Amino acid sequence: MKIKKCAQSLQTESAFKVLAHAQQLERQGKEIIHLEIGQPDFHTPKHISDAAIKAIREGKTGYGPASGLPKLREAIASESGTRRGITFDINNVVVSPGGKPIIFYTIQSLAGKGDEVIFPDPGFPMYASLIAHSGATPIPLPLNEEKAFSFNKDEFRSRVSERTRLVIINSPHNPTGGIIKPNDLEVIAEEAHRHDFFVLSDEIYKDFIYENSFVSIASLPEMKERTVILDGFSKSYSMTGWRLGYAIVPSFLMEPFELYNVNIASCACTFNQYGALAALQNSQNCVQSMVSEFRVRRDYLVDTLNEINGIHCLKPSGAFYVFPNIKETKKSSSQLASDILENAGVAVLGGSSFGKEGEGYLRLSYATSLDNLKIACERLKNHLE
Ligand SMILES: Cc1ncc(COP(=O)(O)O)c(C=O)c1O
16 A cells, blocks of 8 residues: 655654653663753643643533633733734634644645745755645745854845745754844745745744744734734643644634644644633743743853854853854754763754754754753763764
8 A cells, every 4th residue: 555645755853853862762771861852841831730620520621612711812812913013813723732833734734736835955854745745845945054044135035936835944043043133024924925835923932032032923014814814822821732733814714724723633632722711811920930940051061062162152042052153063953962972871863853954063962951961961072972
């Protein structure tokens, strides 16, 4: 039996592959420090878990509306609007089982054979995978270390054509921690109007910003109508396993997004949505204290990595990843990542698993304790020097 071409074009996320390998080494008795996986190492705040448990006890365990509980959609419209300085309507909000499905829904709804989709390279591997799956042509946009992992405006303009249907952006960015500056967002917006394309703005790390405040491309003039915002609860509230995300979409995309939910999952988990509601309706101090802790870890990690021969590392402005340059080691990033795991007991990702432009870099997640980061840096130093 032959698997269809589009299913064959699906790629995996290397973080899950490396995690499985690291766990196999652990079963053999090796002690591994995990810097590969992108999930906060904090418990979900208690008031959120309590609200979901209460919902289960009250029997809120059946199917819910396909696009999400109205109360939650209302809270999302209001909170997301306040956060971005935009007014959103509940009728533009779809709750989904995680943020990932939104990437699929957007690409499937807007692009197919003969269309082009521009996406960041390096970038979240699911973008290239799902663009290829849709039959559209993936057009990678290089992000440059010299530009603090933003893009060169001319390089962007040269990639836009009359076939461009969608541009995917992700700021703060996985894997580099980079941020797209407002004047670069303006360039994308200008081109979107000129060439009539849409933007998928993956804002899942919007709360993890260390220097500036967050700006959404949807807040630029007339961009709300051209932007799908992807956001969710996984990162901001340490709820990766709850599988709860959402999209804020132009009105014409409500129907297909709701239908994708109906066809694929019926709805997001009902009682978890009560947890999400508690997350939005209560104090955001839990988010702020997580971000403060991440800032301390980022500063430690960047300073310490820069003391190791063969590595230099920019201080990222967002997310919880660093993307050190390892070109001086003269090893491929996948080879170096595998050597570091096998010989130094530190699980990291090779930059090339995020695209061609990621070669020569590693991705380290600092979603682990400062103590673990200290051990990891010591081991990296011994291994590399
Ligand atoms: C850039 C980016 N977008 C989207 C997601 C999806 O998050 P989730 O499906 O857990 O909401 C992730 C998760 O790692 C991510 O890094």
